[in-house]
Amino acid sequence: MQIPQSNILTTKYLNRVFDKTVATYKYYWFLGILDLCVKHGKTRMDVWEIMITMVANAWYPVTYFRLSFGKSESLYEAIWALQKDYNIPINISIRGLTHLLHELIQSIDVRKRLNFLQMNVPYRFLRPWIDTSDDRQTVVRSQSLENGCLYKLEKQNGTLWIEMNPAWLDYLRENYDILSAFAYWGLAGFLQTRNPNVPAIPTKLVKQEERNSLSAQHKFWNTAIKHGLEVRCPYTGNLLEERMYDLDHFIPWSFVSHDLLWNLMPADPSINSSKSNKLPDLNLYLPKLANAHQAAIRINLHEGKQEKLLEDYLSLGHTPQEIVSMDKEHLLDCFFQTFMPMHQIALNMGFEIWKY
Incomplete structure (x- = not known):
């Protein structure tokens, strides 16, 4: 699947962000950024906001549909740990879960449990634009929005922030549905290989709020x-x-x-x-x-x-x-x-x- 191309933006790099993906993190990272930027109008956000959205978006595939995310997938393990530790109903609404996670994220224990999500993915997501495996170099080079990258990174008082590249904002808003479908299409393929005998993987990425009439x-x-x-x-x-x-x-x-x-x-x-x-x-x-x-x-x-x-x-x-x-x-x-x-x-x- 190809995303809409642009003569102004480096969409060729965005199209490559999920190449050689070995975990679900990049998919949920991108979906989280899209939701916060387009639906909530945020152009600057700390990684904890994005991580809450990642957990909320991955909740139903893990707890309700019980899809495997692969061996040693920390997001999968973290979601089950949160569900058990805080007795969260598996069918909780996305809105209710997001509100609860904003409360729980204030806990040091919860932050320690989810901290792995900011260890790699914020930097590796930018790899198509900024070709380095050095996280510090990624932060520095993102400041100039090298190669027109999607966002820049900034560490402030121990918290990692991302600030969206203004040049991308109209593109993200105009193509939100296509870009979301692009991420879910890649995620469905990724999960299908890890759940080869499970039917209807694409329908299990998001819980339907209304079911068909019987x-x-x-x-x-x-x-x-x-x-x-x-x-x-x-x-x-x-x-x-x-x-x-x-x-x-x-x-x-x-x-x-x-x-x-x-x-x-x-x-x-x-x-x-x-x-x-x-x-x-x-x-x-x-x-x-x-x-x-x-x-x-x-x-x-x-x-x-x-x-x-x-x-x-x-x-x-x-x-x-x-x-x-x-x-x-x-x-x-x-x-x-x-x-x-x-x-x-x-x-x-x-x-x-x-x-x-």
């Missing part, structure tokens, strides 16, 4: 219940009435990042809060899910309902008609072949097992 999926189950199917919550065993249930993502949405019908199951409304993004025990609950789906598919096929939605089952490797005709052994084999690999990968990523 009205069609509810209609599928309502049809089955209306036409006599006895649907019980797979976890509590309670009988569920039409429209009086929640749809549970059997394998958490934070792993699968989709609403395909075969991963959804009616459940007691109280279950979602306790199950949250944990993994159900497959041996206990998957047979119940498989049997309920087979029966619900049979009714919907007979009623000629939800033909388009029924195509979701094709990703199990069988047509809805084939699933309906399976005996118990083949039905369970079909579902276990799909769910077991996902379950194991999610378990390896740190998702916890849950039992009612």
Whole structure:
């Protein structure tokens, strides 16, 4: 992906900032600078402000989606340490997290934990413009905005500051969306190589505040219940009435990042809060899910309902008609072949097992 070019600015160097990247720091550093400069209008900022934004932007990929950042990634480790030390909810809003981090950053312990973020990345980000591995030289040479670099560095009373090059400000504002996409595109590629079996990496870089409607999926189950199917919550065993249930993502949405019908199951409304993004025990609950789906598919096929939605089952490797005709052994084999690999990968990523 190429960024918009300029005849005035040294955009060729900006396009190279993520070359040979071995950690996520540069991506989150650039995204932090963009947010503070464009969204908050800051042209001079201390590195602690940027570091707070870095942690906030990386929070959901780490804690909610549980993506691996690679071996010995200090940002990943620091986020989990903060979450555990201060009992921060993994689904806290970005605004709430940013406000909390501004309070926590006053603590010496928190500063020590995050100090690594200012050890290298502020200097190495400028390497395309200022070709030296000497951090002190980078600071000195940035003062003259050598080669039209993006910002200059300054140490004041023990704090590192960056001041944006005024020549870049209009460019950053006009191309904010493209530049953000450029950073996230590189970040997605970086994380995909470290999470090769995890689906939908690009959708897991930022937590969606609003999820898709499940009205069609509810209609599928309502049809089955209306036409006599006895649907019980797979976890509590309670009988569920039409429209009086929640749809549970059997394998958490934070792993699968989709609403395909075969991963959804009616459940007691109280279950979602306790199950949250944990993994159900497959041996206990998957047979119940498989049997309920087979029966619900049979009714919907007979009623000629939800033909388009029924195509979701094709990703199990069988047509809805084939699933309906399976005996118990083949039905369970079909579902276990799909769910077991996902379950194991999610378990390896740190998702916890849950039992009612």
